[in-house]
Amino acid sequence: MSDLFSKYAHQKMLDLYQHHEHEVGSELYKEDPQRYAGYQRTNCITYALNCISYGFTRAGDNRAAREVWKNIVSGVNVISYLATEHNWECIYINPDTRNPEDGDQEHPFSWYLVKKYHNYYKLPVSFVAVDYRPTQGEGVTSPTPLNAKDIALLNLIKFGFGISRGGVHTWVFSAGSVYEVHWYGIGDDLYEKSPLVDFAWLSGVIAVPPETAKQLRAAGLTRSFVPSSPV
Amino acid sequence: MWRRYIALLLVLLGLLGCGGRPLAKNTLVFDYAAFGPSALSYEVLGNEWWQWQPQGDGNPDTRYPIKVVVYWDVPLTIVKQSYPVVQEEQQDYRYLERGKALAFLEGAIRDAKDFQAAQGGDLLTLLQATQQQIEASGK
Numbered sequence: 198m199s200d201l202f203s204k205y206a207h208q209k210m211l212d213l214y215q216h217h218e219h220e221v222g223s224e225l226y227k228e229d230p231q232r233y234a235g236y237q238r239t240n241c242i243t244y245a246l247n248c249i250s251y252g253f254t255r256a257g258d259n260r261a262a263r264e265v266w267k268n269i270v271s272g273v274n275v276i277s278y279l280a281t282e283h284n285w286e287c288i289y290i291n292p293d294t295r296n297p298e299d300g301d302q303e304h305p306f307s308w309y310l311v312k313k314y315h316n317y318y319k320l321p322v323s324f325v326a327v328d329y330r331p332t333q334g335e336g337v338t339s340p341t342p343l344n345a346k347d348i349a350l351l352n353l354i355k356f357g358f359g360i361s362r363g364g365v366h367t368w369v370f371s372a373g374s375v376y377e378v379h380w381y382g383i384g385d386d387l388y389e390k391s392p393l394v395d396f397a398w399l400s401g402v403i404a405v406p407p408e409t410a411k412q413l414r415a416a417g418l419t420r421s422f423v424p425s426s427p428v
Numbered sequence: 429m430w431r432r433y434i435a436l437l438l439v440l441l442g443l444l445g446c447g448g449r450p451l452a453k454n455t456l457v458f459d460y461a462a463f464g465p466s467a468l469s470y471e472v473l474g475n476e477w478w479q480w481q482p483q484g485d486g487n488p489d490t491r492y493p494i495k496v497v498v499y500w501d502v503p504l505t506i507v508k509q510s511y512p513v514v515q516e517e518q519q520d521y522r523y524l525e526r527g528k529a530l531a532f533l534e535g536a537i538r539d540a541k542d543f544q545a546a547q548g549g550d551l552l553t554l555l556q557a558t559q560q561q562i563e564a565s566g567k
Contacts, residue, residue, distance in 0.1 A: 242483050269482050271475065295547065299488070302551055303465040309543045310467055318470060363466050365477050365484035379486040397488045 200408050203355040206252030210356065210369050213247060214376055214388050222380040222387055239387070240380040241367045242269055245358050248369055249275075252356065272364035273318050276404045279358070286323040286410035288351070289421065290359075290393065291400040292330035295341045303362060304400040315421045317402050318363040322421040324413060326351055330394050348373075348394060350418045357405045361398035370403050451510045454502040456565055460494040460522070462558045464536055464551055472532045473522045480515045492520065498562055500526035526562060533559040 213220075221236035223243070239247075246266055253262035261283065268274040279285035289311045297304035311322050329348035331341040357370040368377040375396050377389050405413070414420075463469040466476040477484030477492050484490065499507045504523055511521045524532075533555055540552040 240483065241486055271482055301465070302549055303467055305547050305549075306465045306543060306551065307467040309539070309547070313539075313542075318467065361488070362484075363470055363475060365466075365475070366486055366488070367483055377486060381486075399488075 201256040202252040202258075202406055203409060204252075205255035206248045206356040206369075207371055209248040209251040210371060210376055213244060214390060217387055218384075220383075220387060222378065222382045224380040225383055233383075236383075239378055241378045242272060242275070244376075244378040244388075245272075245367050245369050246275070248356070249279075249358060272358075272360035272367035273320060275367075276320050276358065276360065276402070279404055279406075280320065284407040285358075285404045286407065287317065287320050287402040287404050288324040288326055288357075288413070288418070289317055289322045289400070289402050290325075291327045292394070292396075293332045293341050293399075294327050295339070296332040296337050297399055298330075298332045299399065301399075307400050311421060320402060320404075322402065323410060324418045325421055326418065347419050350413060350416050351393065351403070353412050353416060354403070354405055354409055357403040357409070359401055359403045361401035366398055451499070451502060451507060454499055455507060455511070456498045456562060457511070458496045458498065458558060458561075460492070460496055462554065463496065463532070464540065464555055468536055468539065469532070472524060472528065478515070478518070478520055479513065479522075480520075493518075494520045494522060496522045496524055498524050498526055498529045498565075500565070526565075529562055530559065533562070 217239075219237055220239045221233045223238040223240040226233045226236065226238045246269060249265050250262040253259070253265065264282070265275065265278060268278045276285065276287065280287070289308070291304055291308050292298070294305055294308040307317060308327065311317055311325065315322050326347035328341050328344040331343055333340070351370075352373045355371060359368045359370045359375065360366070361368070366377070368375050370376070370393065373393055374390050375393050378387060379389065382388075460469070460473060460476055463473060470476065473496060476494065478494075484492065495511070497507055497511045504525070507523055511523075513519060513521055537552065537555050537559065540555050544552045
């Protein structure tokens, strides 16, 4: 089920990324509804839900395909639904847990909470991939050692759903790349693909289906905590 | 019974009329950031983007000028009337009763002490300043 889901969610992710002549960013639409009357509105969470619901539909779970849309209120709600009802698991990401590139305490503090409570905005965190792009520069007195191992393992992910800053921004993820929609865009400015290692949003989580989590566990992705008994 | 209603009405009129600014003696208004990073404060304040949207802007540099109203000795309905959420004017308030604000800050400061011991920074100072400001009010 999970493999089928990932195959089709990934297919939809690429299809929309490559063919979106019929779409317009939802905020751009609001500025001139008449001009964009023939377009379908989209934004970052709509893109993700289009992919996820399509994956569920093609994998034969029509109920989940409907239910996931009920959580459009926020990315945290979407992941909470996927984790609770479909056993998805979260990977916490943070390119530099000590010296955030933007200087915002959100990033080191969310890491502190992951280490202490094993959750991110109350979402349970199973894995961590951190310190894959240590911040450089004059202001950095104590550079964070590079951890290249965990980020490389994220290439195993065929489809994942990501959130940053507790859901301020949502995106989808595949094989090391972030795919996102910009709601003020249209045409070439609507969708963007970038390597996670360069992603400007810094910390967040990627939620993955259970089969993917199993692969990541087998591959040795660092766990958020080491359970006392084998899982 | 009617005397009680009249007394309540007089109290409310007094609150609304004080000092030129509505509820000035029963509220403090803070920036969202005064309660620390969103990862810490979202449970009591809600998300750090506009409450009328399911997500924020795709630009990581965008910040939302959300305000937090800490209130005491006045009903929340009256506070909301004085500090209304108005989407058209991008006016977003979160409301936090004084006791809840202080309880949150007590726990947050405990975490911030641990965090700052390992990480450094000024989070502890920020939270303590907010706490002191609230403690000095409403006595």
